[in-house]
Amino acid sequence: MSINPSDHFDDGSALPHGHMIVCGDDGLGHRLAFELAARCGEHVTVVVPSLHEGHGPQLASLSRVPGVSVRIVEARRPDDATLLDAGIGHAAALALAYGDDQTNIHAALSARRLNPDLRLVIRMFNRELGRHVENLLDRAAEARSPGLSRPALDVSTTVLSDVGTAAPELVAAAFDGSANVIAADGLLLHPAERPAGTPRRRTDLCVLAVMSGGAADDPAGEDSAEAPGEGGTQLLPDDRTVDRSRAVRGLVVLEAITENAPAAETSPGGPPRRGRLRTTVTGMLERLPLGILFSRRVRMICGLMALLVVAMAAVSWLAEGGSGLRAAHLTLLDVFTMGDPATDASLGRQLMQLTAGLAGLFFLPVLLAAVLDAMGAFRAASTTLRPPRELSDHVVVVGLGKVGTRVLGELHSRKVRVVCVERDPAARGVALARSLRVPTLISDVTEPGVLTEAGVRRSRAMLALTRNDSTNLEAVLAAREIRPDLRVVMRLFDDDFAATVYRTLRDSYPNALTRSRSVSSLSAPAFAAAMMGRRILGVMPVERGVLLFTAVDVRDHPELVGQSVAAAFRPGQWRVIARDTTAPGDRRSTAVYGSSTTSYGSLRLFQPELDWHLHPGYVLRPEDRVVLATTRAGFDILLDRDRGRAAGRRER
Template identity: 35%
Template sequence: MAADPNREPPGRAFVSRLRRNADGRPHFVICGADSLVYTVAEELANAGHRIRLTLVVPSTLRGDVPDLANLRGVRIIRADRLDERTFRSAGLAGAAALGLVMPDDVVNLHAALCAQAVEPDLRLVIRMFNTGLGYGVRRLFADCAVLSDAAMAAPAFVAASLGEVTPTHLRVAGRTLYVARRGEVSPDRLVCALTAADGAGRIDVLPADPPPAAQQPTDLVLAEASGRSAAPVVDAQRRIRARRRRRPVRVVGRALRAALSRKLGVAVLVTLIITVVSGAVLVHADPVDGFWQSIYVTLLTVVGSSDVEVQRNEVAQAAQLVLTIAGLALLPLVTAAVVEGMVNARLELNSGRVAAQYEDHVVVVGLGSVGTRVLRQLNDLGVDVVAIDRRADARGSKAAQQLGVPFIVGDAAREETLRAASIATSRALVVVSTDDVTNLQAALNARAVRPDLRVVLRLFDDDFAQRVQTAFNIDISRSVSRLAAPTFAAAMLEREVLATIPVDRHALLVAAVRVFAGSPLDGLTLSQADRPLSARVIGLSAAGSEWVDWAPDHRRVLAAGDRIMIVARRAGLRALVEQASPPPGLAEEPGA
């Protein structure tokens, strides 16, 4: 989702109809507390528009947030609470749009409600981690875009892990789409044609669906990824059991290694050595008749059944004393070793944590918002995944269980945890936890195990990410805020761009266009929104519903509030948004 230097600045055609202040410039307000507030502000400030920009940030920011003073011409207000008083001091009354990018869903929702009290006629762009809550929030406000930076960044991490230059996978309304050759996709998975060869050496972009006789296997199409996501959980578990049956020796060996704790094993071994040496000294210092008698005396002494015998010599008494003390330590250690070994072996065999049978898989570290989406999209694409998180109750733990993905609870910064995930036989490591130190250490440890491993690393500081990529020869170091900022900026300028698909020399935009009451598109059929070579309709969400119809009837009459999912060129998106917008001065109907 990197910015195209040749693209038209987002929203150029729409700034003219945004509400302006006395100085003739539309006013935008952004509220945030992490690096996303900086990257969105930078995107808007450098977009080439004549706008006024105000940032509302807390008095203390995260250490990875760049210096806000680098943003020229931007007004900065420090406030630890987003309420009506704060918004009035920020000049929200009369503003064109408000971006709420705080890293807390509830804070953003509360701020949106307060902002509506100050300026009811306001476009809201709200950051939400919980997509279910986001769907409900969108219906609360007349003009609102709810975005997830994690959902925007995940395709870039997926593409990087698979060795692709650009992100060609995107997840929209629970559906993962990807770019493929027509010959590699079954007709029932086809969403839209992206390119078509005319036979004379010319390539058409976003063509009308050609007749079967004219279709070329090399044409690019947008297709739906099914992978393993549609299979029931029992099928995923059956596949895991089948892999184990094919490699029983490796699985059993893995379980035995898991059963042996290193520290506990060393303690037991040291105690046994003390027992053997002391027993030998005791038997030598106080000879008994026969080998059995030697074992008998030693073991009874170990378990604490020895009597005080003052007639023995000093060496025998010392050996007996050491044996008795060693026995007191040995019995609990043996009991703990047996219990821990049984528990660990059972977990390894039954919970799907055994990853030794995997090869050419992707290891995902961190099952937070970004990691969970990366895991789901890789699974949709049919790629084997092994997940790691230090918390058993991580956000994506249930998703891993439902999809039959092996889930290792441990610290990815430790080499033994990475080895447990079969890092040596993996195709890539994707490190997307929320701790920069853990992420970098995991990446370096993985490279120590396998120097040629593809590593995709998430870092919060974009400048740090670029320097790490160069200094440590990491394949891809990315900042989620940098990946998501263009879409947030576009949404504030009244565009809802979901993803960018590079095709040949073109950048195709996947977007959702809302139909407003009184617009030229209101009352027309869906077929009139579909424009070959410019904008292709791929889905429709009816007014008041979040469900997307991926095979809509093109004869359907559009109504206010409908959202059209399209793949378009920049000019095609601009033309369709203008067609879906009401004429200047015409108010939107209530409830639209």
């Protein structure tokens, strides 16, 4: 069912060729629709399971925003009929953002059959399966037009993980609160505001915009989804405008925020030399997690057994008389089936012996299982390092689930000291932390003293990344009591709750940096960039406008061939910001410039391939590949020319 006519949007425009379709059942679909429609100006059709549950009401309100072209189709499953109703036959791209991998794969296969020229962006949790699906669907596209390369066809299948795409921005927020981050070529790039009169910094790559007024009110703070508007901001201004405005108006520059990330003096994540584990017996006992061996489960079972033994011993003493110690001793022997059969004793003694034996048969296997479980957790926890007391200037990561594991990998690859806190010793990130020798506390972060032991007072930032909003909030509030000016980043699922928490903490701690983030809001720009083609490296909101970062081959654009970097600059349209330094035959797909591959147990970051400090006089050659920062208008010009060349190749 569609809330709009099947071939028209709410603004009355007909369903155009090249529109985009988003299918999802959680916050990622809503965020992605906003990125494409409100920020990138695309016509978007959204398929949601219900208009009255989840994010359905928010999408319905988005479709009524003036100037935003959103059409909504209500369907429980993305079957063939639903995809056809959404206009799959003449769509440019389809994003499958359901929370279930199988649903996304099934819909992707159907969509490729219904429209072989469609760009597909698939959300997958299983990365290895996603890689196979990506190769399968790309081969199907190539088999249909064997004479054309993938860039010429502009057809691709991109498999993304929302967790993997959100991790770089969480890391950036921990460093300096940056938002709208693009991970490219081993760097984290973001738009940084420079007030009037601020001198140029070494990490500033280029000027992106001249601001209409002062800096926005903490633009990197809360997650919000508002309709766009230029508001007087000049995107990609020329040098004369920049020089004229530098003293009286603020600038937005492209900054590489981790170009010189601070490195640990010793092995990444490991403790300094003075903080190694003590060799004395006292020091070893202090660091062994004995509380895990005597866990709450073990203590509860032992307590119940003790109460039962005391009760049966009391009954036996009252019934048989004699010494109370002898009654307790006989009861314990009966529980552990170590006593002689009471064949010559009284009937009461025989009944008590049978009762004690049955209780022992029940409790002993349960106690054994609990002890074995605790010993396994003890072995796992005892092999993790404890935070050294001298450690400082580190980042505390609370929660080592999917998000925490990826963030830990990102921080480790940038040689940042890390201390982790995780309640579950079997969490997926604990094994990674152990292999990287990262100090880890196997404790509940809400327990008193845990954050103090993690060194929050001496840390540079804390990231609360558990799956529980209340746990993250409690951890942040406890950390702020220890250190009021601590920089914190919270993972919160509910967007309204995130905005409320952000405003409250900002007002309560005005001198501290607070960031509340949801994974869907952080990953949506990467999904939007993938939907716009392999050549889009990222989408970056700047003030109230938006810039697209795209990689192009110079030979395909006559306006670039033979021009210097300065002469190729088109104010308000595009600007050359980097050049691929690898030989043409050794270049990989432009889709992976922004990828940092993190695998379980082995971390690697692609070696730099892009020159971000181009001389203005460098002359572009046909064999060059360059990265452009473009406005929406400039990207449309480049895209129209690419489509014209592809059509010409098809005709030939």
